[in-house]
Amino acid sequence: MKEVVVRAENLTKIFNRSIVAVDHISFNVWKGEIFGFLGPNGAGKTTTINMLITVLRPTEGIASVMGYDVVKQANEVRKIIGVVPQEYTADEDLTGYENVMLCADLYGIPRDVAKRRALELLDLVDLLDFKDKRVETYSGGMRRRLELACGLINRPRVLFLDEPTLGLDVHTRAAIWDYIKRLKEEYDMTIFMTTHYLEEADALCDRIAIIDRGKIVAMGSPGELKNSLGGDVITLALKENADATEVIKSVENVKNVKYENGVYRIKVNDGEVTAPLIIDALRKRGYTVIRFSLTKPTLNEVFLEYTGRSLRDVEESKESFIAHRITLMKARGR
Amino acid sequence: MDMINEYRPSLMRGLKALLHRELKKWLKDPVMVVMFVLQPLIWMGLLGKSLNIGGLFSSNIIDLSQVMSLPQVVPIPGDVIINPPGLQVVLLNGTKLSQVMLANLNSTISSLSSMVMQSAFGVTDYFSFMSVGMISMIVVTTTMFSGVSIVWDRRLGFLGKVLSTPVSRAAIIFSKVLNATLRAMFQATVILVLAYLLGLQLSPSFTPINLLGIYAAVFLLSVGLSSIFVAFSIRSTRMERPMQFITLVTMPLMFSSNIFFPIQLMPEWLQVVASVNPLTYLTDAVRYLTILPTDLSAVIMDFLYLGLFASIFSIIGIILSWRYLTM
Ligand SMILES: Nc1ncnc2c1ncn2[C@@H]1O[C@H](COP(=O)(O)OP(=O)(O)OP(=O)(O)O)[C@@H](O)[C@H]1O
Ligand SMILES: [Mg+2]
Numbered sequence: 001m002k003e004v005v006v007r008a009e010n011l012t013k014i015f016n017r018s019i020v021a022v023d024h025i026s027f028n029v030w031k032g033e034i035f036g037f038l039g040p041n042g043a044g045k046t047t048t049i050n051m052l053i054t055v056l057r058p059t060e061g062i063a064s065v066m067g068y069d070v071v072k073q074a075n076e077v078r079k080i081i082g083v084v085p086q087e088y089t090a091d092e093d094l095t096g097y098e099n100v101m102l103c104a105d106l107y108g109i110p111r112d113v114a115k116r117r118a119l120e121l122l123d124l125v126d127l128l129d130f131k132d133k134r135v136e137t138y139s140g141g142m143r144r145r146l147e148l149a150c151g152l153i154n155r156p157r158v159l160f161l162d163e164p165t166l167g168l169d170v171h172t173r174a175a176i177w178d179y180i181k182r183l184k185e186e187y188d189m190t191i192f193m194t195t196h197y198l199e200e201a202d203a204l205c206d207r208i209a210i211i212d213r214g215k216i217v218a219m220g221s222p223g224e225l226k227n228s229l230g231g232d233v234i235t236l237a238l239k240e241n242a243d244a245t246e247v248i249k250s251v252e253n254v255k256n257v258k259y260e261n262g263v264y265r266i267k268v269n270d271g272e273v274t275a276p277l278i279i280d281a282l283r284k285r286g287y288t289v290i291r292f293s294l295t296k297p298t299l300n301e302v303f304l305e306y307t308g309r310s311l312r313d314v315e316e317s318k319e320s321f322i323a324h325r326i327t328l329m330k331a332r333g334r
Numbered sequence: 335m336d337m338i339n340e341y342r343p344s345l346m347r348g349l350k351a352l353l354h355r356e357l358k359k360w361l362k363d364p365v366m367v368v369m370f371v372l373q374p375l376i377w378m379g380l381l382g383k384s385l386n387i388g389g390l391f392s393s394n395i396i397d398l399s400q401v402m403s404l405p406q407v408v409p410i411p412g413d414v415i416i417n418p419p420g421l422q423v424v425l426l427n428g429t430k431l432s433q434v435m436l437a438n439l440n441s442t443i444s445s446l447s448s449m450v451m452q453s454a455f456g457v458t459d460y461f462s463f464m465s466v467g468m469i470s471m472i473v474v475t476t477t478m479f480s481g482v483s484i485v486w487d488r489r490l491g492f493l494g495k496v497l498s499t500p501v502s503r504a505a506i507i508f509s510k511v512l513n514a515t516l517r518a519m520f521q522a523t524v525i526l527v528l529a530y531l532l533g534l535q536l537s538p539s540f541t542p543i544n545l546l547g548i549y550a551a552v553f554l555l556s557v558g559l560s561s562i563f564v565a566f567s568i569r570s571t572r573m574e575r576p577m578q579f580i581t582l583v584t585m586p587l588m589f590s591s592n593i594f595f596p597i598q599l600m601p602e603w604l605q606v607v608a609s610v611n612p613l614t615y616l617t618d619a620v621r622y623l624t625i626l627p628t629d630l631s632a633v634i635m636d637f638l639y640l641g642l643f644a645s646i647f648s649i650i651g652i653i654l655s656w657r658y659l660t661m
Contacts (some may be wrong), residue, residue, distance in 0.1 A: 074660075078500040079341055087491030092357045105351030106499040141498030152497075154341075186462040 003031040005050060005158055007214040008243055010061035014048050017115045023048040023214035026195050029158075037194040038299070039310050044175045044214040045194040046086055049162050052192070053083050065158055067254065072284070075122035077109070081154030082189075086163045088151075088267070091133045096146050097131040098121065103150040114153070121149040124186070125179050141172035145179060152183060159184075161193035165200065177204060208299070212307040226297040229305055230255055233272030234278065237291040247285050251278050263291075271296070341500065348505030349512070352496075356483075356513035370476060372523050374468035380528060381594070382461040454596050459534065461467075462625045465529035467593030469522045469620050470613040473552055474554045474584060476521055477560035480514035481567035482577040488571055503659040507564060507652055515553055515562035525623075537627050544623040547633065551619040553639055555612055558644035561651030568655045592617050615639045 006029035013022040025315040029035040037045045050056040052063055054074040062069065068076040097118060104114035122128045125145035130138065138146065144164060151159060154273045164180065165173040177200065184191060195201050201208055202222045209219040218225055229315050240243060241262075250265055253274040256267040268274040271294045279289055295301065303309070360366070380460050395461035455463040487493040496506060526548070530536070567576045588594070590604060597605050608614050619636035622629050 050494070055494050055497045075500050081498065083498045085491045085495055085496060089495040090490065091355060091359070091489040093362045094355065098358075102355055103350055103499070106348060106501040108341045108500065110342065154499075157506055159513075180420060306585060 004028045005031050005157065006035070006063070006065050006192055007050070008048075008061065010065040011048065011051060011058055011063050012060035013044070013051060013056060013315045014059040018212050022051070025207055025211070025214070025216045026061075027216065027219060029190060030207075031190055032188070033206040034191040034193065034204055036201045036212055037192070038196065038198070038201050038208050038303065039211035040196070040307055041210070043211045046162055046209060048211070049083075049160050049194065051194070051199060053081055053160055054078055071126070074194075077156065080157045082151035082154060082159045084144075084147045084151040084159070084161045084164055086148065086166065088140075088141060090138075090146050093134065093137045095132050095134055096127050096138070096142075096149075099135060099146060100149050100153055107154045109154065117153060117155075118149070121152055125149050140168055141175065144168065144172075144176055148176075148179060153245045155187055155204065156189060158192060159188045161191060163194055163196065165197060166193065173200070177182045178226045180204075185226055196215075198303060202299045208273065209307050212309075218302065219304040222299060225299065225302045227288060229267070229301055231267055231297070232274075233295045233297060233301055234266040234268055235265075235291075235293050235295070236266070236289055237262055238264075238282070239288040239290045240286075242287075244282060244287055247281055247287070248278055251281050254278065341506065343500045345502045345508075346503050348501035348660050350506050352501075352509035353512055356509060357516070358518060367521070370472065370521055371528070373475065373529060374471050374525055376527075377471065378461075378465045378468055378532060382464045383532075385460055385464075391531050405571070428523065446451045454599060456596075456621065456626050459533075459535060461533060462529075462535045463621075464594055465532065465534050466526075466620050467591075467617045468525050468529065469557070470591065470593055470617045471547070471588055472521045472525055473518045473555050473616065474559065474587060474613065475580075475625055476518040477514045477556050478563050478576070478580045478584070479580070480510045480560040481563035482515075482573070484510055484564055484567050485570055485576055486574055489573070497659065503656055504507065504652070505560075506659060507655045509562045510564045510649075511557055511648070514563075515556035518556040519549055519552050522548065535625060537625050540624060543626065547623045548620055549636065551616050551623075554637070554640040554644040555616045558612065558640075558647040561648035565651035565654040587611065587613060612643045615643075 006027075008025045008028075009026045011022060011026070012020070012024050014020050023162060025044075025048065026037075039045050047056065052065065052070060054070050054077050057071060062071075062146050064070060065077045068080075068093045070077050080326065090096075091102070091325055094102065100118040100122065101114060103119060104111075109117070119128070119131075120233050122131050125148055127142060127145055127149065130142065135143065135146065146162075151161075161180070165176050168176065180191070181204075183189070193205070203297050205222065208225060209216045209217065210225075211217070220226065228287065243259060245257050245264070248254060248264060251274065253269045254266060255269065256264040266278065268278075275292075279292070401489040451458045452459070457463055484493070487496075493506075497503075526534075563576070563579075564580065570576065590607040591611045592608060595611060597608045597614065600608060619633050619640070620638070622633045
């Protein structure tokens with residue numbers, strides 16, 4: 001029997017009566033799984049999380065965590081969740097240890113328990129040696145790990161991670177995920193996360209919801225989503241300018257052809273076998289193939305299919321976003 | 335497994351933790367403390383010392399020959415009195431004025447000056463009058479920054495994180511208000527000490543107990559003002575909002591009070607504004623407790639007004655913030 005841990009039904013948020021940030025979304029998160037929200041900038045990921053963690057009031061619809069309603073029983077929800085926000089929220093002027101203890105105080109965890117746990121968590125995220133250093137001196141990766149420690153101080157049943165590896169380099173990202181997986185085992189948690197790194201979503205999430213313009217456009221395990229694309233994708237370009245769509249369609253096992261900006265995107269079954277057949281058919285009609293690729297579907301294709309956007313764009317704007325954040329923090333620092 | 339029932343979230347616990355954070359930030363940033371004190375210090379030095387109002391009445395400002403030509407002053411004809419050797423001879427309208435008369439005249443002018451100062455400012459030096467008013471000024475600037483700091487907390491996501499914990503919403507608001515109040519009380523002390531070193535003349539009736547009265551008055555005004563500013567800033571995500579508000583409000587608030595000038599000499603419309611301005615009451619109370627002879631009934635009136643102001647505005651501010659914070 002699967003146990004529902006997070007439930008959302010027609011969850012909606014409209015800002016200023018006009019901006020529909022989240023548009024009637026419904027989903028269930030099962031006990032013990034890692035559920036990922038994947039979407040481009042402004043898709044409504046953070047807004048959804050903010051409603052689930054009782055910081056924003058839904059305009060419409062209901063949501064619950066472990067059976068507690070996020071509006072009516074907000075305080076019960078707050079006790080059993082852990083949050084690692086998109087921003088670095090630790091206080092720059094306090095030390096790592098002081099930050100974790102501040103979080104413990106906010107939960108009202110008895111001091112002796114809190115001290116023991118803070119040290120244990122700081123050890124788990126390898127910050128024990130830096131616990132008495134001011135956060136100001138921490139690197140991005142260290143800050144994330146500190147946020148993790150803060151988010152876990154109350155031994156949450158559900159952990160909400162909003163872009164936990166945003167702005168970190170590849171090695172640090174991998175390290176952070178090692179920590180998250182270890183902590184998940186240690187504390188037997190369910191995880192709700194957002195990310196825009198597809199490889200991460202693919203490798204880590206049990207299930208994924210792709211969200212675009214406030215709507216969930218696809219949901220399932222990474223495998224299911226990839227299969228839903230219906231096979232492999234061939235992209236090719238011809239020397240000639242003529243439209244060869246009909247020629248390609250006539251080949252066996254070709255399911256769908258899209259022609260855009262001089263490039264054909266062809267969906268096929270059994271790509272390795274079908275590809276030579278397509279090239280042969282084109283050559284017979286006097287076309288010359290000048291560029292060719294065969295892709296087994298990844299989440300990247302899934303993302304492109306459902307949102308019409310490439311992930312590169314998303315990533316770039318993300319990096320600039322984090323750069324902006326860091327500037328903001330420095331500005332505050334002094 | 336220790337689970338849900340381990341929590342003992344209480345208002346005091348949360349308040350203590352959040353206030354502790356604020357105070358730590360404050361102590362780690364002594365530059366800000368200096369910056370806050372610098373402004374009133376400059377005002378004290380420039381305005382308090384340069385606006386030497388008492389000096390207006392000294393004999394080197396008033397042209398004695400003019401005074402002598404007034405009809406009610408009768409010049410002495412001829413060289414009636416021989417001046418003592420070694421002393422200067424004063425010539426007025428072609429006549430010599432006796433040293434005795436000159437001395438009389440000077441003392442008349444200076445006692446006139448004391449009288450005017452006394453009746454307008456209650457004390458004979460303007461510096462004492464305005465420097466204690468600087469306590470009101472520092473209360474305004476300090477409490478205003480409580481609004482700025484809550485916008486920072488929101489922008490950096492700290493507020494969001496705190497809101498996702500079961501901590502009492504009241505603790506969040508009170509921590510800001512109390513932080514501003516404690517800072518204001520500390521900075522008021524600094525101002526008072528500086529003013530004393532720069533020549534503030536305490537009234538003979540001043541006792542150290544009066545200091546408690548000053549703190550109480552500063553406390554009341556700070557609580558009222560910072561509640562307003564917190565409520566005003568709590569919804570905004572942009573820094574500009576509270577900043578604009580600060581620049582818009584500070585100067586008018588100060589000049590429409592009795593910080594720089596006595597109310598009874600203001601134009602009538604301004605008197606009306608000044609008599610509802612809470613700064614007037616803080617300044618008034620502080621003056622009665624420092625430079626003026628302690629007048630208990632006046633101080634009590636000031637406290638009544640400040641108490642009313644603090645209760646009304648902190649209730650309004652806290653209700654507004656509360657409604658917003660509980661979603
Ligand atoms: N407080 C707010 N007031 C008005 N509009 C808002 C507010 N917060 C978010 N929005 C809008 O709602 C939409 C969704 O924002 P949200 O932050 O949830 O997106 P996101 O998926 O988290 O994006 P990102 O990847 O940039 O973090 C955006 O168009 C954003 O401009
Ligand atoms: Mg976001």
